[in-house]
Amino acid sequence: MKGTFPVEKFQKMETPFYYYDTNILRETLKCINEEAGKYNNFCVHYAVKSNANDKVLKIIREAGLGVDCVSGGEIRAAINAGFPANKIVYAGVGKSDWEINLGLEKNIFCFNVESIPELEIINELAAAQNKVAQVCFRINPNVGAHTHANITTGLAENKFGIAMEDMEKVIALAAQLSNIEFIGLHFHIGSQILEMGDFVALCNRINELQEQLAKAHIKVKHINVGGGLGIDYQHPNKQPIPNFKDYFATYAKHLKLNDDQYLHFELGRAVTGQCGTLITKTLYVKQGTHKQFCIVDAGMTDLIRPALYQAFHKIENISSEEPMETYDVVGPICESSDVFVKAFDLNKCHRGDLIALRSAGAYGEIMASGYNCRQLPEGYITEDFA
């Protein structure tokens, strides 16, 4: 089955563009709130990096989620969309002074600190503003995840976080810095994770670290386990809403928390992935020696995931019901990697047919570039076609 799209209305639009199905987005948010709401100390933040379209951000803000930002630009985008600053967590290995200053000025909830030099600078800048910065330390748990190598983050070889063996030393240092308040620990092992066992491994590691800290009489009020829950790219219609029930239940079951501790999540892809589709138009159908190409007007500049991570996005010809034929679907960019899919079956394509690249709501529009002097794609929501 194909997704349901207002095809006639799409035909009048300039392509390529992103389309966000706000019914799916709202259902997804409702499910998150219901499932996380079963546990009274769970706080869900939305990872803005996955999609910062302002219309999408507003809907997420209306659902009451907090936000996870990784740059000053994202802090601004979140505040412009109406997220309260006291629900903003801010991570990143390389925070510039102006970004730290912005976070301090806005009184964000927490800086997720990734190194000692960064901690010292935050302390200095906070002193200059006469403020105390709340910090969590991002600990590299050395836990692998069954996902693409480019999107695992929790191994010792990755650039992220503070090594486990340095944890107590860093917490002790924070206690000496007068403009720093240590409030918790932050983790993130990777993205597009579908095996709950990976999250269980993270829980086990956090339990060990918490035991170690309890012995040293160190109090940890907040635990932030990052994001990472994956989506079903093969079957966007069968499973438009990720399995939040199992995801939150896994943490509730395996992570040992005290009654006065809060557990934070930073979900990106699982929130926005399935509601988004890249709509593009067939420019030409070209017969190659051994195959046929469907050449579309969107390229890797609009959706880079297939070129960068060999990611699969389900593709549909939403203008045709003709029998299936096999195509390589390619873009117009002057790069051999500008291929969306190889040897894929689509209803027979003609010039002008609309092609939908599904599950593109996360890390799609936001990763678009102007390479080849191309225009950035627009993003529209269901209400824009009412």
Ligand code: LLP
């Ligand atoms: N928290 C931290 C610290 C992160 O680094 C990330 C993602 C998230 C939360 C959100 O993760 P999610 O729930 O979306 O998996 N561009 C890549 C994904 C990069 C993810 C980077 N970090 C892609 O298109 O697959």
